[in-house]
Amino acid sequence: MAPMEKRDAPTVGQLDEGNPPISDPPTGAPTVEEVRSWFPRARRPDRQRIVDAAGVGINVVEWGEADGLPMLVIHGGFDFAETLNEFAPILASAGWRVVSWDHRGHGDSAWAHLYSWEADLRDAVMVLDTLGEEPIPIVGHSKGGALALQLGAALPHRFSHLINLDGLPSGRSMPDVAEHERTKMLATELSAWLDHRRKVAHKSRRPGTLTDLARRRGLMNNRLTPEWLQYLVTVGARESEDGWRWKIDPTLRMGGFGPWRPEWSMQRLPGLSMPVYAMLGLELEVMGWGTAPEDVVPFLPPGAKFEALEGVGHFMHIEQPDLIANKILKFIEETSRD
Numbered sequence: 001m002a003p004m005e006k007r008d009a010p011t012v013g014q015l016d017e018g019n020p021p022i023s024d025p026p027t028g029a030p031t032v033e034e035v036r037s038w039f040p041r042a043r044r045p046d047r048q049r050i051v052d053a054a055g056v057g058i059n060v061v062e063w064g065e066a067d068g069l070p071m072l073v074i075h076g077g078f079d080f081a082e083t084l085n086e087f088a089p090i091l092a093s094a095g096w097r098v099v100s101w102d103h104r105g106h107g108d109s110a111w112a113h114l115y116s117w118e119a120d121l122r123d124a125v126m127v128l129d130t131l132g133e134e135p136i137p138i139v140g141h142s143k144g145g146a147l148a149l150q151l152g153a154a155l156p157h158r159f160s161h162l163i164n165l166d167g168l169p170s171g172r173s174m175p176d177v178a179e180h181e182r183t184k185m186l187a188t189e190l191s192a193w194l195d196h197r198r199k200v201a202h203k204s205r206r207p208g209t210l211t212d213l214a215r216r217r218g219l220m221n222n223r224l225t226p227e228w229l230q231y232l233v234t235v236g237a238r239e240s241e242d243g244w245r246w247k248i249d250p251t252l253r254m255g256g257f258g259p260w261r262p263e264w265s266m267q268r269l270p271g272l273s274m275p276v277y278a279m280l281g282l283e284l285e286v287m288g289w290g291t292a293p294e295d296v297v298p299f300l301p302p303g304a305k306f307e308a309l310e311g312v313g314h315f316m317h318i319e320q321p322d323l324i325a326n327k328i329l330k331f332i333e334e335t336s337r338d
Contacts, residue, residue, distance in 0.1 A: 029210070036231060038227050039086065044085055053126040057109060059102040063088040063098040064097040065092075069136065070132070071136060071137045072127070074143075074147055074148055076141045078248060079141075082235035083232060085235065090322060101123070104123055105249035106248055128151075133158075137159065137332055141166065146263075148163075160332075161335060162277070163278075163328050164279065165324065166281045166315075169265055196253050203251075205248065207240070220286045220287045221286075223314075223319060269299040270299050278300070278306045279307050282308055288313065289314075293308045
């Protein structure tokens with residue numbers, strides 16, 4: 001593959017300059033029922049349960065038959081399991097029991113005193129342990145894709161396939177960092193994270209109308225339609241007397257996963273032993289990693305399938321749910337052992 005020209009991810013201030021403007025949502029104040037009716041294929045989970053992760057309640061949801069073969073799907077940071085409401089039913093229609101969960105501090109999972117990369121990994125294992133001992137496919141988007149890389153490296157016997165949806169943090173600056181510098185970065189990251197926790201300990205998220213929250217989210221997800229962003233509010237936010245608020249702990253911060261840097265996950269990629277399918281969206285977005293194909297190819301394990309997709313962005317499974325789901329299903333079918 002020929003190297004591609006490196007592009008910088010857009011900033012919020014650039015969204016109105018170099019990208020198509022965000023179109024106005026439908027006029028008026030739509031009800032929750034009206035918004036959900038715009039997406040007739042979107043299906044809320046068939047089942048919901050709580051998994052106790054060392055005292056933190058993790059909200060686990062499922063689509064498909066309860067006795068189907070499990071497929072574990074991990075959402076990204078500042079996202080929710082129900083962003084899969086169009087995507088997961090397509091996978092479930094092929095016979096899979098699609099299982100996902102809200103990360104701690106997100107959606108209907110409990111808020112916690114500790115947010116860290118390791119805590120998210122432990123939560124994932126808690127959910128995985130409820131699905132039996134047979135190897136199953138794991139699919140991860142964004143932060144969820146980076147988590148999947150580490151889970152696949154640590155527990156290779158638990159996963160039959162690993163599919164990564166634009167969850168490939170660039171490894172450019174990390175593999176050759178000296179150990180003392182790595183330790184220094186850990187200390188700096190932890191100190192900044194604790195300072196942030198102290199400053200926002202008593203804050204709450206700013207309320208707004210359903211349309212307000214959709215517009216704010218559109219600054220970060222400018223490729224998603226206003227209608228979909230309003231749908232996201234209905235499943236990812238909670239309405240109270242003074243308006244809607246995202247169901248996200250205000251002590252969380254963008255890009256802050258505790259004393260760990262997600263790009264280090266790329267170091268796990270070369271050693272993965274199960275069939276691997278990595279997809280990268282070439283339309284860069286604010287919430288994406290900004291990773292280019294040349295950042296990924298040197299890390300691919302032998303036999304891995306890699307695809308750089310033109311015309312889709314970071315949220316590829318929302319932009320093109322049928323395309324991405326069918327690619328996943330075909331890959332699993334072609335690489336499954338009898």
